Amino acid sequence: xxxxxxxxxxxxxxxxxxxxxxxxxxxxxxxxxxxxxxxxxxxxxxxxxxxxxxxxxxxxxxxxxxxxxxxxxxxxxxxxxxxxxxxxxxxxxxxxxxxxxxxxxxxxxxxxxxxxxxxxxxxxxxxxxxxxxxxxxxxxxxxxxxxxxxxxxxxxxxxxxxxxxxxxxxxxxxxxxxxxxxxxxxxxxxxxxxxxxxxxxxxxxxxxxxxxxxxxxxxxxxxxxxxxxxxxxxxxxxxxxxxxxxxxxxxxxxxxxxxxxxxxxxxxxxxxxxxxxxxxxxxxxxxxxxxxxxxxxxxxxxxxxxxxxxxxxxxxxxxxxxxxxxxxxxxxxxxxxxxxxxxxxxxxxxxxxxxxxxxxxxxxxxxxxxxxxxxxxxxxxxxxxxxxx
Ligand SMILES: O=C(O)CCC(=O)C(=O)O
Numbered sequence: 402x403x404x405x406x407x408x409x410x411x412x413x414x415x416x417x418x419x420x421x422x423x424x425x426x427x428x429x430x431x432x433x434x435x436x437x438x439x440x441x442x443x444x445x446x447x448x449x450x451x452x453x454x455x456x457x458x459x460x461x462x463x464x465x466x467x468x469x470x471x472x473x474x475x476x477x478x479x480x481x482x483x484x485x486x487x488x489x490x491x492x493x494x495x496x497x498x499x500x501x502x503x504x505x506x507x508x509x510x511x512x513x514x515x516x517x518x519x520x521x522x523x524x525x526x527x528x529x530x531x532x533x534x535x536x537x538x539x540x541x542x543x544x545x546x547x548x549x550x551x552x553x554x555x556x557x558x559x560x561x562x563x564x565x566x567x568x569x570x571x572x573x574x575x576x577x578x579x580x581x582x583x584x585x586x587x588x589x590x591x592x593x594x595x596x597x598x599x600x601x602x603x604x605x606x607x608x609x610x611x612x613x614x615x616x617x618x619x620x621x622x623x624x625x626x627x628x629x630x631x632x633x634x635x636x637x638x639x640x641x642x643x644x645x646x647x648x649x650x651x652x653x654x655x656x657x658x659x660x661x662x663x664x665x666x667x668x669x670x671x672x673x674x675x676x677x678x679x680x681x682x683x684x685x686x687x688x689x690x691x692x693x694x695x696x697x698x699x700x701x702x703x704x705x706x707x708x709x710x711x712x713x714x715x716x717x718x719x720x721x722x723x724x725x726x727x728x729x730x731x732x733x734x735x736x737x738x739x740x741x742x743x744x745x746x747x748x749x750x751x752x753x754x755x756x757x758x759x760x761x762x763x764x765x766x767x768x769x770x771x772x773x774x775x776x777x778x779x780x781x782x783x784x785x786x787x788x789x790x
Contacts, residue, residue: 404677409639409697416543416696420665427667432638435672438646441467444575452582460583461622464649464685465674468579472570472631472679479566479751480633484595484702487563488554491516495552507563513724513782515559518552519604521545522694525555527607532722536607536691538660543696546601553602557595558723559784560704561740565777567593569751571706572744576629576681577758580708583683584626586761589714590737591626591707592723592787596692598640598702603695606642608656608668611686613720614790615713616653623649625686625790626709632680633704638673639697642682642690645671649687656689714788723787737786738762742770747777 414425440463445453452460460466472480492506493499495518500506508515519525520542526532527539561568570576571593580588597603612625630642645668648654663669668689674682684690686707695701715734719726727733742763749757750772763770 404635404637404699406637406639406697406699409637409699412698413639413693413696417541423665423667428638431643431672432675435638435675438463438672440465440646442469444468444471444579446578450578452579457582460683460685463646464688465644465646466683467674467676468681468683469677470679471573471575471681474679476566476570477633477679480564480570480704483564483566484633487557491554494550508557511782513559513785515557515563515784516554517556517558519555520551521549521553521602522604522696524605524607524694526609527605532609533613533720535611535613535722536609537657538607538666540605540607540666540691540693542605543694549602553599553604554597555604556597558592559782559787560593560595561744562777562780562783565747565772567595567704568740568744568772568777569748570631570704572741572748572758574748574756574758577741577760579683583623584708584710587711589709589711589734590741590788591628591709592784592789593706593740596701596703596705598692598695598700600640600695600698600700603640603701605694606692608660608666608689608691610648610654610689612790613722614717619713620652622687623685624710624713626707626713627686628684628705628707630674630682630684631704632676632678632682633702634700635678635680636674636676636701636703637697637699638675640692640695640699640701641673641675642684642692642703643668643671643673644684644688644690648689649685654689659689709788709790714790717790719789721789723789724785726789729788733786734788735762737783737788739770740780740783742767743772743776743780746770747772
C-alpha cells in the first residue's frame with residue numbers, strides 16, 4: 402500500500418510556475434504507472450535456491466525490482482540510531498571541522514571523499530563535468546524556504562565506515578544470495594553510499610546512467626552490476642529515484658536528446674521507485690535514472706550498495722568516478738571485499754539466529770574477518786578502493 406503523498410505532490414507542483422499542472426500530472430501518472438508494473442513483491446528463491454526465475458525475468462526486463470519487507474523493524478531501528486549519531490557528528494556547516502558539540506566532525510581528516518553537501522533543492526551534478534560528465538542535463542532547481550540553511554548533506558560516501566548498522570545490512574544473507582544469483586558466487590564489491598533527501602531540502606540527482614566503462618566492448622544488459630537501495634523511510638514519486646524501465650538494455654543513452662524530445666526534464670517513460678520503509682530496490686546501473694529535489698514533506702534516506710560481476714572488473718581499468726582509475730587486480734578486489742567478510746561477521750554477532758551468507762571468495766579465511774568496534778575503526782577510508790566502472 403503506497404503512502405498517500407497528495408500534499409507533497411501539490412507542494413512540489415506549486416514550485417513549477419507555468420508548468421505546475423504538467424508536473425502534478427507527471428507525478429500522479431508516474432505513480433500509477435509504477436504501481437501497475439509487475440516488478441515488486443517479497444524476496445523469493447526457486448528450487449535451485451537462486452533468485453526465483455519470475456523475479457529474475459522481471460528484473461532483467463525492467464531493470465529494477467522492489468523487494469518488499471526485507472529489512473525488519475529491529476534492523477531499521479539500528480540504522481536510524483546510527484543515522485542519528487552520524488547527523489549529530491556532521492560538521493556544523495559545510496567545510497567546518499567540528500560538530501555541534503565541538504568534537505572532530507564526521508569525515509574530517511579522511512583521505513577519501515565522504516560527506517558531500519549541496520544547496521537546498523539544487524541540482525549540483527546536472528550539466529557539470531563531475532563524475533565524468535555523466536549527468537548531462539540540469540534539472541529545475543526549486544526555490545528553498547527563506548530560512549533553509551545554505552547547504553544540506555546530500556550523500557555520505559564510504560558509509561560503512563560510519564555505521565555498523567549499514568555494514569550489517571550490507572551483509573543481509575538474502576540480498577547477498579540475490580547478488581550471487583545475478584553476478585555469480587564470486588561477485589565483487591562496488592561502493593556504498595547514503596543518499597539523504599530531507600523533506601523540503603534534499604537536492605536533486607539529475608538523469609544519468611551509472612555505468613561508464615563497458616559500452617563499446619563487452620556490453621551486455623547487466624555488465625555494470627547493480628545497486629541495492631534499502632529504504633529507511635520509504636520512497637515516493639516526489640522524493641524517490643525515477644527510472645526508465647528497460648533503458649539498461651540500450652547502451653549509452655543520449656540523455657540530452659531524450660530531454661529535448663520530451664520537451665522538458667519529465668521523461669515520459671520514467672516511473673518512480675515507490676517503496677515502504679524496509680523495502681529494498683535492486684537497480685541495474687545502466688538504467689537511466691535520477692531524482693528530483695525533495696520539495697515534499699516526507700524524508701528519504703537510501704542505504705545504497707552495489708555489486709559487480711567479477712569478470713566486469715577483474716584486470717579492468719576503473720572509470721575514476723568513485724576512486725582513482727587503477728587496474729583492479731585480485732589483491733585489490735580481495736582487500737575491498739574485506740567489508741563483505743566483516744559485514745557477515747558483524748551481522749552474525751547482532752542476529753545470531755540468522756544463517757549467515759557464505760561468501761565464496763573469502764572461504765576458509767573467515768577468521769581474518771571478525772568484527773569488533775576496534776576493527777570498525779580500521780575501516781577509515783576503505784572507500785579509497787571503491788570499484789568504479
Ligand atoms: O538516491 C538518489 O537520489 C540517486 C541514486 C543514484 O543516482 C544512484 O544510486 O546512482
